[in-house]
Structures are given as C-alpha cells and as structure tokens.
Amino acid sequence: MTQTIEQNAVAGLSQATLVRRRFLRHKAAMVSVFVLGGIILLAFTSVGLELGTEATPIRVPGWYGYGYAQINPVENAGAPTLDILPEFIDGTGLAVGNHPFGQDEVGHDGFARVMRGAQQSLMVMFVIGLVATIIGVVIGSVAGFYRGRTDSLLMRFTDLIITIPVVVVGAVIGRSIGNLGSFILAIFLGLFTWTGLARLVRGEFLSLREREFVDAARVAGASDRRIIFRHILPNAIGVVVVSTTLLMSAAILLETGLSFIGFGVRLPDVSLGYLINENQTAFATRPWLFWYPGLFIVAIALCVNFIGDGLRDAFDPRTKRVPKAKELAK
Numbered sequence: 001m002t003q004t005i006e007q008n009a010v011a012g013l014s015q016a017t018l019v020r021r022r023f024l025r026h027k028a029a030m031v032s033v034f035v036l037g038g039i040i041l042l043a044f045t046s047v048g049l050e051l052g053t054e055a056t057p058i059r060v061p062g063w064y065g066y067g068y069a070q071i072n073p074v075e076n077a078g079a080p081t082l083d084i085l086p087e088f089i090d091g092t093g094l095a096v097g098n099h100p101f102g103q104d105e106v107g108h109d110g111f112a113r114v115m116r117g118a119q120q121s122l123m124v125m126f127v128i129g130l131v132a133t134i135i136g137v138v139i140g141s142v143a144g145f146y147r148g149r150t151d152s153l154l155m156r157f158t159d160l161i162i163t164i165p166v167v168v169v170g171a172v173i174g175r176s177i178g179n180l181g182s183f184i185l186a187i188f189l190g191l192f193t194w195t196g197l198a199r200l201v202r203g204e205f206l207s208l209r210e211r212e213f214v215d216a217a218r219v220a221g222a223s224d225r226r227i228i229f230r231h232i233l234p235n236a237i238g239v240v241v242v243s244t245t246l247l248m249s250a251a252i253l254l255e256t257g258l259s260f261i262g263f264g265v266r267l268p269d270v271s272l273g274y275l276i277n278e279n280q281t282a283f284a285t286r287p288w289l290f291w292y293p294g295l296f297i298v299a300i301a302l303c304v305n306f307i308g309d310g311l312r313d314a315f316d317p318r319t320k321r322v323p324k325a326k327e328l329a330k
Contacts (some may be wrong), residue, residue: 019238022314029310032303039300043118046111049189066099068116069268078103080110080288102288104279114268114292120271121252122300124186128251131190133244141228141236143198144205155202162195170254175264179228182255182265189254197243204236210218238315249301256297272297 021027048062051115066072075081081097101110143154166189173188208214209232217227233240258264259273272293279289 005057005131013089019314023310026308026310026313032306032310035299036303036307039118039296039303040122043115043122046115047119047121057223064112064115066112068108068114068270070109072099072103072106072109074105074107075099076104078100078219078286097299101115101292102286104282104286104289110289110292112287113275113297117270117272117275117293118296118300120265121255121273121297122180124182124189124255124271125248125252125300125304126192127186127242128193128254129248131187132194132197132247132251133240135191136194136243137201137233137240139194139231140198140201141159141205144202145209145224145228147206147231151202158195158198161192164192166192166254167257170188174258182269182271185264186251186255193247193251193254197240197247200239200243201236204239205232208232208235238311242308242312242315245304246310249304249308252297252300252304272284 016188029200044062045066046062046064049060050058075098080100080102082100099109101114103110139158143151151252169192170185170189174185214227217231222231247263255271256273256276259271260277262277263269264266264273270278274295276290276297279286279293283290
C-alpha cells in the first residue's frame with residue numbers, strides 16, 4: 001500500500017520537477033554549483049571588465065585596487081602577503097595584505113592576473129560550449145531525423161572533422177589570429193569540437209523519431225522543423241545538457257594547453273594557461289605564481305565535471321532509485 005502511494009506521488013510530478021529534485025539531492029553537484037558561481041563572481045567583480053574593441057575600449061572597474069597589467073613596487077620580496085596562521089595564533093584575525101597572491105619579478109599583482117586569467121578561461125569555456133552545442137545539436141538532429149542520404153552526408157562530414165587534431169587546429173588558429181582576442185579564438189575552436197555531441201544527438205533522434213508522439217505530430221500536420229525542435233529535441237535535452245557540461249570541461253583544458261604552449265591567449269591579455277606557461281621557470285623560486293593559476297584550473301574543471309555528473313543522474317532515472325514520497329515532499 002505504501003509503495004503504491006509513493007509511486008502515485010512520483011507519477012503526479014512533472015519531468016522537470018523530478019529532474020530538479022534529483023539534481024538538488026546530488027551533494028557534489030550542488031557544492032560545485034556554489035563553488036563555480038563563487039569563482040565566476042569573484043573573477044568578474046574583482047578586477048572589473050574590459051568590453052568593446054581595442055580602439056574604443058569600455059572598462060568597468062572592479063573592487064580590487066590593482067589592475068592585471070599594472071606594475072607596482074615589489075613588496076615582501078614578491079611573496080604572498082596573505083598570512084593566515086600567525087595572525088590567527090595572535091588572535092588578530094586574517095591578514096590579507098596588499099598582494100595576497102604575491103607578485104612576479106616585474107611587480108604585477110598575482111591576484112589581479114589570476115582573476116583576469118580566470119575571466120578569459122571561463123569566457124573561452126562558455127563560448128566553445130555554446131558554439132559546439134548549437135552546431136552539434138543541429139547536425140545531429142537533422143541527421144537522425146531524416147536518415148538516408150542526409151544522415152550519410154552529415155556523418156561523413158562529422159567523421160572528417162573528427163580526424164582533424166583539435167590541438168593542431170587550435171595552435172594554427174592561435175598563431176594566426178591569437179592577437180585578435182580570446183573570443184575569436186573560442187569561436188574557431190567551437191567549430192571543431194562539436195562532433196561527439198552530434199553523434200550522441202543523432203543516436204537519440206534515431207530512437208525518438210519512432211515514438212508515437214512523433215506520429216501524432218505528423219498526423220496533426222506539424223512541419224519537420226516543428227517536430228525536430230518542439231517535440232523530439234525536448235525529449236533529448238538530457239543528453240544535450242550532460243554532453244555540453246563535459247564539453248565545457250574539456251574546453252577549458254584545451255584553452256589551458258594551447259596557452260601553455262604559447263598558441264592561445266597572448267599579451268597584453270592573460271589566461272590561466274598563459275600564467276602557468278609564463279611562470280613555469282619560477283616554480284622553484286616563486287611557486288605561488290604557478291600554484292594559484294593551477295588551483296583555479298583544477299577547481300573550474302572539477303566543478304563542471306561534478307555538475308555534469310549531477311545532471312546525468314538527474315536526467316537518467318536508471319542511475320538513481322525512485323525517490324520516496326516523503327523525500328519528494330521536502
């Protein structure tokens with residue numbers, strides 16, 4: 001009797017409600033959401049934003065006192081002024097100092113450069129994810145829905161793109177247009193990273209196009225475009241969302257790798273990968289210049305991966321037990 005009541009309670013909820021509640025119960029995903037949100041908020045509010053073009057820049061100031069390109073007098077021999085343990089022992093609280101992440105030998109503030117690098121890396125990650133998702137969803141859905149020659153043509157084109165090494169393409173693009181900015185670089189990288197998503201979406205469409213609701217839409221006179229984007233695609237959104245998060249995680253690592261070898265973001269701008277490349281020789285003498293960018297790269301990549309795991313479990317009920325009625329009522 002109790003089991004029947006629980007099943008009826010679950011059956012009375014919409015799919016969106018079930019997905020949301022499954023995701024909210026995924027502890028690692030929820031912690032990652034707050035951590036990633038904190039990193040984004042910190043990065044974009046601390047050193048401000050730079051919008052517009054190089055000829056007509058628009059600068060939105062942040063609350064931090066130093067700019068990422070500003071040269072300052074070297075304090076504390078460049079070591080971080082963030083001193084926690086002695087101050088807590090003395091009972092005087094947390095001492096942040098003028099340069100909590102230290103300085104390089106020139107005098108650049110480490111915190112400002114890391115925050116600017118996080119801005120660029122996050123922007124590249126989201127732009128690559130957006131571009132690749134749009135292309136992958138369109139190509140995969142059209143191929144899976146129409147099948148036949150259309151499917152063969154699009155999948156052979158996808159196979160051709162897969163054979164092209166993304167790192168090599170990124171290096172060539174970065175060398176050619178890297179001085180135009182990280183946004184343009186991210187768009188070009190997104191044009192070559194959609195292949196895996198397209199294959200997954202195609203597989204989902206091949207299965208969903210045979211369902212009864214598609215036949216009902218055809219009988220009702222719905223056009224192919226409406227059937228694809230209003231009926232089938234919403235039922236495949238789970239695969240799209242999960243794949244997009246994993247793609248974004250790979251995108252930030254791709255940008256980091258390209259910047260590390262000198263083909264990504266270039267001066268006067270910086271990214272997390274560029275900071276690691278710039279300070280790799282100072283690892284023995286000034287390790288904090290290497291640690292902080294690496295820490296933010298790992299934190300961002302792990303957060304995106306954990307969020308993707310939470311979304312996968314939320315959209316796929318086979319990976320989770322059916323929630324009880326008292327749990328859904330919380």
